[in-house]
Amino acid sequence: KAGVTQTPRYLIKTRGQQVTLSCSPISGHRSVSWYQQTPGQGLQFLFEYFSETQRNKGNFPGRFSGRQFSNSRSEMNVSTLELGDSALYLCASSPLIGPTGNTIYFGEGSWLTVV
Amino acid sequence: AQSVAQPEDQVNVAEGNPLTVKCTYSVSGNPYLFWYVQYPNRGLQFLLKYITGDNLVKGSYGFEAEFNKSQTSFHLKKPSALVSDSALYFCAVRAYNNNDMRFGAGTRLTVKP
Numbered sequence: 001k002a003g004v005t006q007t008p009r010y011l012i013k014t015r016g017q018q019v020t021l022s023c024s025p026i027s028g029h030r031s032v033s034w035y036q037q038t039p040g041q042g043l044q045f046l047f048e049y050f051s052e053t054q055r056n057k058g059n060f061p062g063r064f065s066g067r068q069f070s071n072s073r074s075e076m077n078v079s080t081l082e083l084g085d086s087a088l089y090l091c092a093s094s095p096l097i098g099p100t101g102n103t104i105y106f107g108e109g110s111w112l113t114v115v
Numbered sequence: 116a117q118s119v120a121q122p123e124d125q126v127n128v129a130e131g132n133p134l135t136v137k138c139t140y141s142v143s144g145n146p147y148l149f150w151y152v153q154y155p156n157r158g159l160q161f162l163l164k165y166i167t168g169d170n171l172v173k174g175s176y177g178f179e180a181e182f183n184k185s186q187t188s189f190h191l192k193k194p195s196a197l198v199s200d201s202a203l204y205f206c207a208v209r210a211y212n213n214n215d216m217r218f219g220a221g222t223r224l225t226v227k228p
Contacts, residue, residue, distance in 0.1 A: 004158075033216070043205065043218040056215045090158055102147050102166065102209065104216055106158040 002027065004107035006091050012113045018079040021110045025072050025093030031055075032074040033104060034066060037088040046089075049074055050096065078112075086114045117142035117208045121219035128196045128226055136191040136222045138206030148189040149207040149216070150180055159205060165189060176200070196226045 005024040013019050025032050033048040033056075045058040049068035066076040072093075078085055088111055092104040118141045128134045140146055147166055151159040163174025170182045180191045189206060203223050209216040 006158075035218075042220045045215060045217065048215065092159075103149065103161055103164055105161060106151070108158045 004091055004093050004105055006089075006107035006110050008110060009108065010111045010113075012115060013081050015081055015083060015114055017081050018077060019081060019112060020075055020077045021089055021091075021112075023074045023076075023091030023093075023107060025074070025091075026095075026105055029093035029095045029105075030072050031094040031096045031104075032068055032072060033092050033094075034074070034076050035090040035092065036060075037090055037109070038086075043090075046076065081114045083114050086112060088112075116215070117146070117210050117217050119206050119208050119217055119219035121204075121206055121222045123222050124220070125223045125225065128224070130198050130226050130228050131195050134193050134196040134200070134224065134226070136204050136206075136224060138189045138191065138219060139187050140189060140206070140208040141187065142208050142210050144210055147209045148180075148182060149209075150174065150178070150189075150191050151205045151207060151218075153203040153205065153221075155202075162191070162204075196224075198226050198228055200224060201226045 007022045031050045034046040036044045047066050048056040052068045063079045068074045088109045090106050090109045092106045094104040120139045149164045150162040153159045162178050163172050165172045165182045173179045178193050203221045205221050206219040207216050
């Protein structure tokens with residue numbers, strides 16, 4: 001079974017631009033969550049989607065947004081990029097049902113550098 | 116809201132010695148507790164979890180963790196450390212009725228030959 005797939009793996013953007021990151025969950029997983037990882041702040045929860053609906057949201061400004069499609073694939077968007085947005089963005093998926101329903105599985109992440 | 120504390124930023128052990136990476140948690144109700152490992156430039160890999168039942172949980176790569184409800188702790192252990200265990204370890208908690216998983220700050224484990 002393929003794992004969580006994130007694209008692109010690496011990207012460089014300029015301040016003020018916007019970026020879209022994509023995530024394909026493990027087949028059959030309906031919940032997708034996003035995290036930001038930086039050396040200073042550690043792992044911070046961005047948001048979680050289930051059945052195309054945002055169910056939880058972390059403490060991030062409105063420049064950070066996401067969505068989930070009917071096939072459970074998800075995208076996150078960051079508008080008006082700032083230098084501080086440079087981070088590893090991790091997507092994770094979970095089936096939410098069955099014996100492994102409460103475990104989330106991570107992708108390899110998308111490294112975003114803002115210059 | 117639930118939270119996790121990993122009191123040690125760094126843990127150093129010699130190869131072959133036992134290792135412990137500490138984690139304490141705070142959550143309303145019964146906790147779901149997890150350990151993940153992150154190797155350089157990689158995502159997080161699931162190691163093990165506690166949901167209910169036996170307080171000693173066994174996971175991947177010879178790791179185990181002990182759930183202690185009275186001390187609200189979930190320490191990760193391994194009887195004999197390997198150099199290849201060197202990585203960043205994260206403890207995480209989610210409430211039984213909440214899908215929001217909260218992670219600790221991480222502990223960098225270094226195993227020296």
